[in-house]
Amino acid sequence: MIGLIDYFIKRPLLVNLFTVMILIFGGVTVWGLQKEIFPLVDFDVIMVRASYPGSSSEDVEKLVTIGLERKLKEVDGIKEMNGLSAEGSSIITIEVDPDYELEKVLDDVKNSVDSVDDLPDDVTVPTVTSLNNRQRAIIKLSLTGIEYDGLRKASKKLRDELEKISSIAKVDLDGYRVDEIRIELSPKKMARFEVTIGEVARAIKERNLNLSAGKLETPNGDIIVRTISEFKNTAEIEDVVVRSNTSGSKIKIRDIAKVIRKPREGSILQRSNGERAVFLDIKLKETGDVLNTTRLLKTKTAEWFEKNSKRYQGLKYRYADDMSYFVKRRLNILKNNGLVGMVLVFICLLFFLNFSTSVVTSMGAPIAFMVSFIVMDSMGLSLNLISMFALILVLGMLVDDSIIVSEHFYQKLEGGMDPKVAAREAAIETIKPVTATVLTTIVAFGTLLFMGGIMGKFLWPVPVMVIICLLASLFECFFILPSHLADFCRVSPKQKGSRWYQRLLDLYSKSLDLFLKGPWLVLGASFIFLVGSVFLAKTMRFELFPGDDVRVVFLQIKGKVGTPLIKTDTTMKRLEKMAMETVRKDELDQIKGQVGVLLSRQSRKTGHHYGSLIVYLTPPGERERSTDDILNELTDKAKPLAPGYVITVRKMQGGPPRGNPVEVEITGGDLEQLKKASKEVLE
Incomplete structure (x- = not known):
């Protein structure tokens, strides 16, 4: 250690060149570091989903959920399993034991689900997925202003254009209803031709084929044979022969039915600021940069609208839930705090040290930061909200050790000691106390590395970044700073005392x-x-993660099962109108209305008795009222507008995903008793 200190003090030119290289390479590195919202995390949660269209929640539980749960109980590594049976859908949530490997448990769950053979024929093939944030939603784009058919066509065209961006994983369409082909049979015509529904179904099934026909071996190689006879349009369906006789007469679909192609009737309605809308939910790839991608996405969207303005006259678009805002804001805080902190440190040092010593000492923080950025890049780390929080946290610690060494050096310099000798003695005499100080801080933050659960996975960049920065500061303090002090710092007689x-x-x-x-x-x-x-x-x-600057408020309603969709839609329209009148123009970014959907903290439920209103607010700096003030006013005004519905108003949860502050779980075999017990607990 002492030998290295002497080596660098005797070679100031090498140290100066090394410092310049650190600043240049560090600056280039931080410019190229991936910027993302949160670090990549596997949540150790597996979801099993199955659909049973047209069935009640009781039937879904008996015929689907219980059968899947019974088979899944055989899998090792499951810490907890919860099943949710709703109208037409079954969702099983599996929490994986942290002592087991996630991929191994995931494979076992898939095999168990595949082995279930007693599900009803109408049940879709269950899907098994592992929850993670590798494909992250970075921004939402709403299309409004024209009739629904035009919205569907425009949204598909725009989606295809945006998916050409290499860093975008996919673009989901929310509020888009896919086409379906309806064959409306005429009972009178069927009776006249003596045709049954079974004959029609069989004829269509036999005509619409895409089957493997084996392999044809030839001297020139094998040829895979496949029979393809799929419908391409409604005319081909109308020409399907249902029955023919020996005289040559044929009965076709067109003779007994109408074939209509139109959007599938859905139970979910979407609106933006009260207008019918289709939403594009843009998701980022694992290696994508949120700032660059959002910038490119907005440019491409503007170009597409300019190019298609005549084709889709009246079409409007609006952004919401732009996650790049938070990343840019945190980057600006880091940059401003760094610059202001460096200037303030320099000014404070001028009261006790001379100009040259103050300059050299205050350079310790930027040099340590540049070294940290280089190490981050080599370790594959990114700049995200958590790692930038750690950098802001450690900012004030990086010059502490440099100040100790510089003050010790300055004291010896005032005593008449040669600068090189003073720098050497100051570094050697402060090695133990400074190193001990840094190590105690490292140990204090290092304990966060042992935090378990999802919270531990999200917060691990904090101790890692703090440790990297402190070690970089220690390196600068004993190998770079002494050489700079010996080379640049002198004390004139006028400065003494x-x-x-x-x-x-x-x-x-x-x-x-x-x-x-x-x-x-x-x-x-x-x-x-x-x-x-x-x-x-x-x-x-x-409060673990304060939500003072949260910009999203949820207003949700829940009615009795069996409530007609039109009644829920009417109630939601009243709430949408109230929200648009309550939230001022300078406060409102966009209001998204969803009829038939309930967005909980853990899942998404569907049903005619559900409704969700998502209020996207402008940044806190652009409005006078806080999110809590707006939330309270919405709560007071919403209650009289939704009689017969349970209303919940809450703001988006800040920070990483986590459970509710308090959860009460009631289990039992009788559903009616469970409902009664839950009401008593609520009271």
Whole structure:
């Protein structure tokens, strides 16, 4: 260690060149680092989904969910399993034991689900997925202003254009109804031709084929044979022969039915600011940069609208839930704090050190940061909301060790010691205390590496970044700083001594003597402060991730099962109108209305008795009222507008995904008893 310090002090040109290279390469590296929202995380949760169209929740439970759960109980590595049976759908959530490998449990779950052979014929093939954030939604785009058929066509065209961006994983269409072909049979015509529904279904099934026909071996190689006879349009369906006789007469579909192609009738309605809408939910690839992708996406969208303005006259678009805003905001905080902090450190040092020593010392933070960015890039780390929080947190710690070494050096320099000798002695004499100080901080933050669960997976960049930055600062403090001090810093006779500083020392000396003479008084005062701080801490509100700047408010309604969709739609329209009148223009970004959907913290439920209103607000700096003020007013005005519905108003949860503050789980075999018990618990 001492040999390395001597080596660098004797070679200032090498150290200066090395410093310039660090600043250049660090700057280039931070420019190229991937910017994302959160670190990539596997949630150790597996979802099994199956659809049973047209069935009640009780039938789904008996015929689908219970059968799947019975088979899944055989799988090792399942910590907890919960099944949700709703109208037409079954969702089983599996929490994986952290002691087991996720991929192994996932494969076992897939095999178990595939082995279930007693599901009803109408049940779709169950899908098994592992929850993670590898494909992250970065922004939403709504299309409004024209008739629904035009919205469908425009949304598909725009989706295809946006998916050409290499960093976009996919674009989901929300509110888009796919086409379906309806064959409306005429009972009178069927009776006249004596044709049954079974004959029609069989004829269509035999005509619409895409089957493998084996392999044809030839001297030139094998040829795969496949029979393809799929319908391409409604005319081909109309020409299907249902029955023919020996005289040559044929009965076709067109003779007994109408073939209509139109959007599938859905139970979910979507609106934006009260207008019928289709939403594009853009998702980023694992390696994508959220800032670059969002910038390119907005450019392409503007170009597409300019190009197709005549084709889709009146079509409007609007962005919402732009996650790049939070990344840019955190980057600006990091940049501004770094610049302001460096200037303030320099100004403070000028009160105690000379100009050259202050400059060299204040350069410790940017050099340590550049080294950290280079290490981040080599480790494959990214700049995300968590890692940038860690960088902001550690910013004030990076110059502490440099200040200690520089002050020690300056004291020796004022005593007449040669700069090189002073730099060497200052570095050697402060190695142990400075290293011990840094190591204690590293140990304190290092304990976060052992935090388990989803929270631990999200927060691990904090200790990693703090440790990297502190080690980089320690490296700069003992190998770069001493050389710069010896090379650039001198003390002139006029700079020696300072009257105000001497007066400050005299005042401190007298105060210290006073405290040393009354140790019991000092101990008593310290004890009072300790007890008082503990008492005040108990009265303070605890919030793990504050949501002060949350920009999304959810207003949701839940009616009785069996409520008609039109009634829920009418209620939602009243709520949408109220929300647009309550939230001021400078506060409102967009309102998304969904009829037939309930968005909970853990899942998405569908049914005619559900409705969700998502209010996207402008950034906090652009409005006077806080999110809580707007939420409270929406809550007060919403209750009279939805009689017969349970209303919930909440704001989006800040920080990583986590459960509710308090959860009560009631289990049993009788559904009616469970409902009764849950009501008693709520009361």
